[in-house]
Amino acid sequence: MKKIILARLSTIVPQGARMDLVSSGMVTENDIAIDGGRVVVSVNLPERLETDLDDLKGQIEERLSGLDEIENLLVVMTAERPSPPPPEPPRLKKRPTEAPGRDMRPMSAAIPGIKTIIAVASGKGGVGKSTTAVNLALALRSLGLKTGLLDADIYGPSLPRLLNITDRPEIRDDRVIPIEKYGIKTMSMGFLMEEDNPVIWRGPMIVTALMQMSREVDWGELDVLVLDMPPGTGDAQLTMAQQVPLQGAVIVSTPQDLALIDARKGLKMFKNVDVPIFGIIENMSVFICPHCGKPSNIFGHGGAEADARKLGVPFLGAIPLHMEIRETSDEGTPVVVANPDSPHAAAYRKIALNIASRLFPEEDED
Numbered sequence: 001m002k003k004i005i006l007a008r009l010s011t012i013v014p015q016g017a018r019m020d021l022v023s024s025g026m027v028t029e030n031d032i033a034i035d036g037g038r039v040v041v042s043v044n045l046p047e048r049l050e051t052d053l054d055d056l057k058g059q060i061e062e063r064l065s066g067l068d069e070i071e072n073l074l075v076v077m078t079a080e081r082p083s084p085p086p087p088e089p090p091r092l093k094k095r096p097t098e099a100p101g102r103d104m105r106p107m108s109a110a111i112p113g114i115k116t117i118i119a120v121a122s123g124k125g126g127v128g129k130s131t132t133a134v135n136l137a138l139a140l141r142s143l144g145l146k147t148g149l150l151d152a153d154i155y156g157p158s159l160p161r162l163l164n165i166t167d168r169p170e171i172r173d174d175r176v177i178p179i180e181k182y183g184i185k186t187m188s189m190g191f192l193m194e195e196d197n198p199v200i201w202r203g204p205m206i207v208t209a210l211m212q213m214s215r216e217v218d219w220g221e222l223d224v225l226v227l228d229m230p231p232g233t234g235d236a237q238l239t240m241a242q243q244v245p246l247q248g249a250v251i252v253s254t255p256q257d258l259a260l261i262d263a264r265k266g267l268k269m270f271k272n273v274d275v276p277i278f279g280i281i282e283n284m285s286v287f288i289c290p291h292c293g294k295p296s297n298i299f300g301h302g303g304a305e306a307d308a309r310k311l312g313v314p315f316l317g318a319i320p321l322h323m324e325i326r327e328t329s330d331e332g333t334p335v336v337v338a339n340p341d342s343p344h345a346a347a348y349r350k351i352a353l354n355i356a357s358r359l360f361p362e363e364d365e366d
Contacts, residue, residue: 009060015050036071040074043056074192113219114224115224118250119250123264123265125156127231134159134334138184139353143349147224148187150213151228152213154230158190164181164331169192185219207239211239248275254285278314278355279313280313281318281351282304282305282317285318
């Protein structure tokens with residue numbers, strides 16, 4: 001199948017190029033990912049090549065549209081040229097984190113239909129960021145907000161497992177239709193490939209895929225879109241922070257000193273690009289033995305709260321290290337859905353209410 005795709009792409013010579021896509025190395029076998037009828041083609045354009053990306057993408061789609069084996073096609077361009085700046089979208093009536101007289105950063109291009117966007121981030125992996133993001137999105141939905149969730153962790157997408165989603169998204173009129181589960185709209189690179197297949201992409205490919213996932217998905221009308229950010233402070237994180245109109249960021253960390261070091265780095269990255277910090281969540285805060293009821297501070301306790309005070313940002317709350325949170329996550333029915341009356345679900349809802357009051361302060365005052 002890959003050879004057939006390469007053969008068809010070898011007939012395309014981009015405007016301004018001397019050779020076709022295949023002979024020039026812009027598309028190789030490694031740049032084609034196939035999962036059943038879903039095909040992802042990554043095109044690695046030289047930085048100096050001046051060509052019409054939309055026209056080139058259209059040529060690729062036209063050449064491959066005749067293949068019966070392809071049900072859905074995603075073309076990822078890795079050298080997007082800056083387009084003329086769009087008019088600045090209207091801001092919220094009030095920015096909750098905006099100090100009097102402070103001029104916030106100009107918003108990047110708005111995503112049609114989405115009122116507000118928040119990032120759930122961490123400085124390092126393994127702190128429960130994705131579990132937190134999923135439960136917060138569901139908690140926001142329980143507050144009556146139309147909510148979406150974008151899994152921006154291309155290398156390690158967690159959403160298919162956390163929500164037990166095995167379906168593939170549909171493509172209509174060149175727009176990806178998000179998959180709805182438990183009342184929220186979701187999108188993840190994990191929906192487009194098998195769970196055990198690694199994503200072996202270079203940095204520019206990741207950045208472009210993220211932009212396409214956020215802007216080429218038909219989200220419809222949303223009150224809030226939750227971004228489950230990839231861990232760390234690299235190109236992908238910086239690009240999302242700069243190119244997506246974020247109303248704020250939530251930092252997730254365990255109370256362990258090692259995790260807090262990286263959490264502070266992530267927090268400073270958002271501050272450097274003028275993204276407001278809504279606060280810090282301490283995950284895996286305390287373990288309560290199910291047999292004797294005795295608390296154990298496996299990763300320490302109170303470290304994130306102490307850091308929040310030092311850094312002058314809100315402490316949003318603590319989530320315990322509990323077996324039910326892990327079990328419901330592995331089963332694809334997060335605890336906010338599986339056991340909404342539990343203290344763990346209540347903790348997520350309390351944090352979600354805090355976030356909602358920051359996003360919509362004018363409604364909070366009514």
